[in-house]
Structures are given as C-alpha cells and as structure tokens.
Amino acid sequence: MSDIYTFFPYILQMNRPSVFVKIVQTEGSVYRKEGSSMLILENGDQVGMLSGGCLENDLSEQAKNVLATNEHRLITYDLRSVDDLGWGKGAGCNGSFTLLVEPVTLETKQAFLALKHILDQNQPVISITYVSKQNHECQTSYYTANGLFQGKEPTGISSSQLPMYLNQTVASKSGCLFLPSLDDDGFYFFHYIAPKPRLFIFGAGKDTRFLSSLATKIGFSVFVLDWREAYCNRYFFPDANQCIVASPSELTAKVSFYPDDSIVIMTHQFEQDHFLLETLLSFPIHYLGILGPRTRTERLLGNHKYPANLHSPVGLPIGAEGPEEIAISIMAEIIQAKHKRMRTWR
Known part of the structure; x- marks a missing residue:
C-alpha cells in the first residue's frame, strides 16, 4: 500500500x-x-x-x-x-x-484532498513532480487515465510525449520513473499511486476477526460479510470498514467488486461456501481464497475448471497453526499475489 x-x-x-x-x-x-x-x-x-x-x-x-x-x-x-x-x-x-x-503548504493540502477523492473512487493516480535546480522550482501535477485533475501541465514535457512516460511509469517495476530535464539540471519524478487495496471476507467466525484486524493494520480496506448479525457487527470487527449482513443469496449483490480486490471465503459451512464460490467465480478479481483442503474445494467446484485466481488451501504454506498464524499466511499470499499483478491504468 x-x-x-x-x-x-x-x-x-x-x-x-x-x-x-x-x-x-x-x-x-x-x-x-x-x-x-x-x-x-x-x-x-x-x-x-x-x-x-x-x-x-x-x-x-x-x-x-x-x-x-x-x-x-x-x-x-x-x-x-x-x-x-x-x-x-x-x-x-x-x-x-x-x-x-x-x-x-496550503497548495499541498488542496492537492492531497483532490488526490484522496480520486483514490476513494478506486482510481489509480500518477503524480509528476518537477524540480528545477536552477530556479528552485518544485511543483507536482496529478493525473488519472482521464487526464490532469490537479496542478499544472509539467513544464518541458510535450503533450505527445506525456502518455509514453505515464505508460512507462505504470509498467516499471517500482511504479516510478526518474526523468532528467533537458532544459536545465532538474528532473521529473513520476509516481504511480494505487487505490487502497480492498479485502472482502465472507464469514464472520472467530478466526475471521484475526484476519480482519491484521489486514486493517497492513493498510487494507476490510469488508466483512455474513448472514448472522450476531456475529457480523462492530463489536467483533471494530476496525473493519463495513460489516454487511444479508442472506447468503444477497451478499454478493451488496457490493461492487473491482479486478484488484481480494476475497476470502471462510464461512465453515459447505453449502454456503458452495453457493458463494459458484457466484464469485464469475467476477474477474485477482485473488479468491477459500479456507479448507484442496479436496474440499474441488468438491465445491463440481464441474467448474480450477481457475488461476483461486487459492486453496488459502495462505502460503508456512506451517501455520491457529487463527493468528493462518491470518498471517493468508495476508502474505494476498500481498504476494498483489505484487505479481500488473498495474492497471484505467
């Protein structure tokens, strides 16, 4: 993050x-x-x-x-x-x-306010900071895929060159591009800023609490979904962004998923897992994990092919024992999958 x-x-x-x-x-x-x-x-x-x-x-x-x-x-x-x-x-x-x-400065605060507004809409941003050593100039511009939304067009970069540099930034390993200025001894610094990662947890059992807490500490927006209001509430999930209660058939309709989202199914109920898995397979998300051994997941899939984004058993194989260690293994795998995924510029 x-x-x-x-x-x-x-x-x-x-x-x-x-x-x-x-x-x-x-x-x-x-x-x-x-x-x-x-x-x-x-x-x-x-x-x-x-x-x-x-x-x-x-x-x-x-x-x-x-x-x-x-x-x-x-x-x-x-x-x-x-x-x-x-x-x-x-x-x-x-x-x-x-x-x-x-x-x-006040200008910085205004820029950050606009930046937060865009990121909250789940849109990635690229900031371009121009630093001139000759005249001590330092200015930052902010772009989405739709164009400039905060600041001025960077001096010294033509409108025909800019898309190329933006795409190079998205494709770079670090999400950054350092570009020396041709006009003086300054430089341009391009920085890709991704929206806050989101984790959806289906199931509000006791083990889910550790996963929700850890994901929040790492910097994820966490959404807990369950059909039992007695379990899915702020008392048990004080750090979650939202606790969503609905019947199993309505849960997936309560939210909108983006390709960069992560989902973990851990209801501990076979029929509920079967319904949720069958429904969630239709969403093009980058990470879908489900608690339980692979043989159980294969039974849940039935005639469906094993998709590339499905992780079962969920979590990296670190020999985790207990809900705390399992939560660590799950988040480690989600982070690993997130860093392997190509950045989007939409």
Whole structure:
C-alpha cells in the first residue's frame, strides 16, 4: 500500500506545520525504494520511516531548516560506507538514495484532498513532480487515465510525449520513473499511486476477526460479510470498514467488486461456501481464497475448471497453526499475489 494513506489524516485534518519527504532516486540496495515517503511534524514527530532508523534523526534537523525557509531541499544519503564517516554509522547497506524534502503548504493540502477523492473512487493516480535546480522550482501535477485533475501541465514535457512516460511509469517495476530535464539540471519524478487495496471476507467466525484486524493494520480496506448479525457487527470487527449482513443469496449483490480486490471465503459451512464460490467465480478479481483442503474445494467446484485466481488451501504454506498464524499466511499470499499483478491504468 502507498504510504500516502497514512498521511491523509495528518495533512488534511491537522493545522500543524509539517514536512513531506519522498525518495526520488536510489542506487544499489536500500531499505525503501523510490516513491516511499514519510511526514515530519514541527515538533519532530515522524509518521513513517525511510531507513532502518539511521537517517531519521538527521532528517528531523533537515526538516527544521525546510520549515524555517519554506523551501524544498534535495538531500542525498550514501549508505555504502562501512565506517562511521558515512551516513548510517557504518551501515554498509550498499546503496544510496536522494530525497525530496518539501514543506506542506496550503497548495499541498488542496492537492492531497483532490488526490484522496480520486483514490476513494478506486482510481489509480500518477503524480509528476518537477524540480528545477536552477530556479528552485518544485511543483507536482496529478493525473488519472482521464487526464490532469490537479496542478499544472509539467513544464518541458510535450503533450505527445506525456502518455509514453505515464505508460512507462505504470509498467516499471517500482511504479516510478526518474526523468532528467533537458532544459536545465532538474528532473521529473513520476509516481504511480494505487487505490487502497480492498479485502472482502465472507464469514464472520472467530478466526475471521484475526484476519480482519491484521489486514486493517497492513493498510487494507476490510469488508466483512455474513448472514448472522450476531456475529457480523462492530463489536467483533471494530476496525473493519463495513460489516454487511444479508442472506447468503444477497451478499454478493451488496457490493461492487473491482479486478484488484481480494476475497476470502471462510464461512465453515459447505453449502454456503458452495453457493458463494459458484457466484464469485464469475467476477474477474485477482485473488479468491477459500479456507479448507484442496479436496474440499474441488468438491465445491463440481464441474467448474480450477481457475488461476483461486487459492486453496488459502495462505502460503508456512506451517501455520491457529487463527493468528493462518491470518498471517493468508495476508502474505494476498500481498504476494498483489505484487505479481500488473498495474492497471484505467
């Protein structure tokens, strides 16, 4: 999940001065990759992290300078040194990264508000940050597949070239593109921001509570669906985005599914699982998991072919025991499947 969701409450609801930090370029092996970000508040409190803890103290000092001048900075940390003269106190991490450190302004808040609105509609976004070292310019534009929705058209990129760079960003391994500017010694940084991943859990048994809680902590929007109101409620699922109660035949009609969604069936009732599986097979979702051994799932499928997106037994084979470990194995498999999936630009 993009770090950006963690920052929305701080940037949109708080009026305290803060600094936004983003990795725009890396070399070698580093703790976080391009596009990773963190927020530093005026009092030094930090939201998120970009290293194993070896740079954050210095970043707090850099943030003070940015707040004092109200100007962005580019900072490069080289962690390849194995002695204390290098950043990281001899970390020897065999990598370096360049950070863009910029103050959170009213314009930033307006952009984040528009960004949240688009992401909440389950649309991916690409941000383009242009940094000019000559005139100290730093501006960010935001695009969906339908075009620009926030900010200005980036200077120096023609309308004929822009679609190519956007597609390269979507196709890149990191979801980022670093493009040196031809007009000056600046650069453009393209960053693909995916909507918050969604997990639908069919079944509200005790084991489901651990899965819902873990998925929420990881950053998923969680929806629990069951026909029993006594089980499917806020008391047992306080962190879930929504608890949906309906008859088994109506549950799938209560929501709209997107291709990037993940679904886990764990009702522990054969007939309910059979109906849900048969219904959900018609939706083009990337991950469908079902609790229980593969032989049981084959019985549930009946004459249906075993689809590529169906995972049974659900979860990575880590020898999990108990609901807590099973929840970890399920989320690990969902994350693995999510990272294997090609990004969408719709």
